[in-house]
Amino acid sequence: MAPQPLNTLQRLLNDALAETPPGRSIWVALSGGLDSCLLLALAARACEQADRHLRAIHINHGLQAAAQSFEAHCRDMCVRLNVPLTVVNVTVDAQGEGIEGAARNARYEAFLATIPTGDTLWLAQHQDDQAETFLLAALRGSGLRGLAGMPYRREAQSTTLVRPWLSVHRAELEAAAGLLELRWCEDPTNQDIRFDRNRLRHRILPALRERWPTAVAALANSATNAGDADAVLSEYLAAELNELVTGEGQIDASALSQRSRPRQRLLVRTLCQQQGLPTPPQKRLESLLDQLNAKAGAAVCVEWPGAQARLWRQRLYLMVPFEALSSWEVSWDGQTPLETPIGPLGWQVASLQEPSQPLRATWRQGGEVIQLPKRGRRDLKRLLQEADMPPWERQRLVVIMQGEACIGVVCPPAQLLWQAEGVCFTRLTSPA
Numbered sequence: 001m002a003p004q005p006l007n008t009l010q011r012l013l014n015d016a017l018a019e020t021p022p023g024r025s026i027w028v029a030l031s032g033g034l035d036s037c038l039l040l041a042l043a044a045r046a047c048e049q050a051d052r053h054l055r056a057i058h059i060n061h062g063l064q065a066a067a068q069s070f071e072a073h074c075r076d077m078c079v080r081l082n083v084p085l086t087v088v089n090v091t092v093d094a095q096g097e098g099i100e101g102a103a104r105n106a107r108y109e110a111f112l113a114t115i116p117t118g119d120t121l122w123l124a125q126h127q128d129d130q131a132e133t134f135l136l137a138a139l140r141g142s143g144l145r146g147l148a149g150m151p152y153r154r155e156a157q158s159t160t161l162v163r164p165w166l167s168v169h170r171a172e173l174e175a176a177a178g179l180l181e182l183r184w185c186e187d188p189t190n191q192d193i194r195f196d197r198n199r200l201r202h203r204i205l206p207a208l209r210e211r212w213p214t215a216v217a218a219l220a221n222s223a224t225n226a227g228d229a230d231a232v233l234s235e236y237l238a239a240e241l242n243e244l245v246t247g248e249g250q251i252d253a254s255a256l257s258q259r260s261r262p263r264q265r266l267l268v269r270t271l272c273q274q275q276g277l278p279t280p281p282q283k284r285l286e287s288l289l290d291q292l293n294a295k296a297g298a299a300v301c302v303e304w305p306g307a308q309a310r311l312w313r314q315r316l317y318l319m320v321p322f323e324a325l326s327s328w329e330v331s332w333d334g335q336t337p338l339e340t341p342i343g344p345l346g347w348q349v350a351s352l353q354e355p356s357q358p359l360r361a362t363w364r365q366g367g368e369v370i371q372l373p374k375r376g377r378r379d380l381k382r383l384l385q386e387a388d389m390p391p392w393e394r395q396r397l398v399v400i401m402q403g404e405a406c407i408g409v410v411c412p413p414a415q416l417l418w419q420a421e422g423v424c425f426t427r428l429t430s431p432a
């Protein structure tokens with residue numbers, strides 16, 4: 001009979017296996033370290049018994065001299081276990097964030113780009129990793145979402161990520177590795193206490209455990225509780241946000257200002273999350289909320305890395321910051337797909353009143369006039385006001401000119417706003 005630690009670990013894998021769709025592969029994220037090597041060894045047994053297809057993926061970050069030996073170890077282990085291995089080399093760009101975070105982002109991007117839709121990826125994180133993640137989040141002052149740490153299971157771009165051993169203590173994995181006489185690579189950087197996580201692991205958690213022997217399990221439990229609370233709260237907030245939505249990526253700022261401050265904070269953070277934007281740091285968020293009742297004409301813009309919030313006509317807009325536009329003007333035959341500095345125009349001209357006169361495309365300069373069917377000559381400025389288009393979007397409109405006449409106004413890539421009398425634009429269909 002298998003010794004107790006192996007039994008527990010094997011059972012958790014069988015449970016995880018029972019939840020994966022039949023006919024799809026299970027992938028093990030194999031770093032070459034103890035935990036993921038053990039995961040691969042026991043996953044190979046579980047998948048063989050259940051007649052399931054197992055694969056492994058190793059990401060080579062190329063960050064340290066030892067990277068090649070990790071890769072070699074993974075290759076060797078997969079050959080011995082007869083598990084197909086995919087190795088992906090990534091370039092880690094640590095600009096603007098720590099090297100650990102940049103490596104993690106590059107790794108997850110590579111996982112999702114490599115693993116076919118519908119397959120499942122198993123990661124070897126355990127309870128101690130979860131406790132560290134919780135503490136790191138608490139030390140950053142995170143809200144519920146951050147404190148929830150790593151979920152047992154999560155869907156990402158149609159790939160399911162599962163951590164079957166999230167409830168298992170590291171010591172149990174070490175004991176199991178000993179029983180199996182497993183071989184793995186020790187990552188020399190794991191001892192480097194200049195990294196926050198390593199400092200927690202080697203200095204802080206041992207001190208906590210000395211006074212509170214179950215500290216790791218308790219912290220991991222708090223993460224689970226935070227995750228549950230976050231999931232329920234998210235449902236309520238999504239429903240409340242729905243009532244505030246005034247259009248895509250915008251909500252009613254004056255209705256938001258009627259809410260209590262804590263509610264406002266949560267609603268803005270949730271809106272950011274829904275739009276895949278980073279949430280604002282506390283001071284930026286407070287500054288934004290202080291201005292919710294700004295006068296209709298005031299141009300309020302609060303920025304933080306990766307996102308900005310704007311208030312306009314009592315509506316709150318959240319978006320990715322625009323890059324400043326430099327001047328641009330090109331001549332155009334009306335047929336060739338036109339690439340603007342902010343993407344493809346998406347339209348072509350099917351017919352013109354004066355086909356011989358050349359066209360040019362440019363940003364809206366101000367002062368344009370367009371002759372509209374049945375409406376006569378109209379100032380573009382007035383039309384934009386009537387259309388309720390925010391000022392920052394007005395600056396990014398492409399106007400098609402023929403001589404001094406504006407014959408079309410497009411918001412790239414999809415929206416044709418106006419076409420002049422006698423002119424017909426048609427939508428470009430993307431090549432199959």
Ligand SMILES: Nc1ncnc2c1ncn2[C@@H]1O[C@H](COP(=O)(O)OP(=O)(O)OP(=O)(O)O)[C@@H](O)[C@H]1O
Binds near residue numbers: 034060123129
């Ligand atoms: N380079 C990598 N290639 C593939 N998977 C990885 C890689 N690095 C980490 N992982 C996956 O993410 C999990 C957590 O990563 P973490 O950096 O905490 O672990 P590790 O110390 O590198 O390795 P291990 O958890 O195997 O001891 C790993 O258990 C493994 O499943």
